[in-house]
Amino acid sequence: DTEVTQTPKHLVMGMTNKKSLKCEQHMGHRAMYWYKQKAKKPPELMFVYSYEKLSINESVPSRFSPECPNSSLLNLHLHALQPEDSALYLCASSPGGSSGGPRSSYNEQFFGPGTRLTVL
Amino acid sequence: QKEVEQNSGPLSVPEGAIASLNCTYSDRGSQSFFWYRQYSGKSPELIMSIYSNGDKEDGRFTAQLNKASQYVSLLIRDSQPSDSATYLCAVIDFNKFYFGSGTKLNVKP
Numbered sequence: 001d002t003e004v005t006q007t008p009k010h011l012v013m014g015m016t017n018k019k020s021l022k023c024e025q026h027m028g029h030r031a032m033y034w035y036k037q038k039a040k041k042p043p044e045l046m047f048v049y050s051y052e053k054l055s056i057n058e059s060v061p062s063r064f065s066p067e068c069p070n071s072s073l074l075n076l077h078l079h080a081l082q083p084e085d086s087a088l089y090l091c092a093s094s095p096g097g098s099s100g101g102p103r104s105s106y107n108e109q110f111f112g113p114g115t116r117l118t119v120l
Numbered sequence: 121q122k123e124v125e126q127n128s129g130p131l132s133v134p135e136g137a138i139a140s141l142n143c144t145y146s147d148r149g150s151q152s153f154f155w156y157r158q159y160s161g162k163s164p165e166l167i168m169s170i171y172s173n174g175d176k177e178d179g180r181f182t183a184q185l186n187k188a189s190q191y192v193s194l195l196i197r198d199s200q201p202s203d204s205a206t207y208l209c210a211v212i213d214f215n216k217f218y219f220g221s222g223t224k225l226n227v228k229p
Binding site: 031041042043045048050055056088090094096105107108109110111112113114 | 152154156162163164165166169208212215216217219220221222
């Protein structure tokens, strides 16, 4: 299995709802990422998990709550979102690990298809 | 803050021509560089990574890295209409990707 999967593909939610996005990979990758992408903009990093531990939080509002239950799975819990949070949410994974060094395919990130989120 | 600069385009080339996409970066210490292709409404797809000065070829794609001048480029030979997409340049530092804003490429039949 050489892909990153994300569910759901589309999600519409109200500002008072609680929902979760799911990401899964079975490539044995040890680093997983959440990105947010608005139209005509590059992906914007939200969170990085390395070896199932949160290693980077890019000052994301607390209404976004990540979770990494195991090395293959990454969730993003959503609560009390705002309409401006509507975007494409992308999950990515990379082989990770420090043995690869900075110039290594260990750093190559592979993206899932994304979840298109609309907040009403 | 690391900066990665790309011309937003659109870059228009005729089918069969060579498309040349350029990217400059601000941190002289950067060591890993990536090119992604993103079709409208889809997620980014890794095309190539490059770490050493010089050229790296993969099929119709050639990545070029010049660390002294702090630029990385992507050449697409024999461009096809299916290559029409936005191309994102990325630089990595400690697990964080810094993306350029992307260059939109249009290949005209």
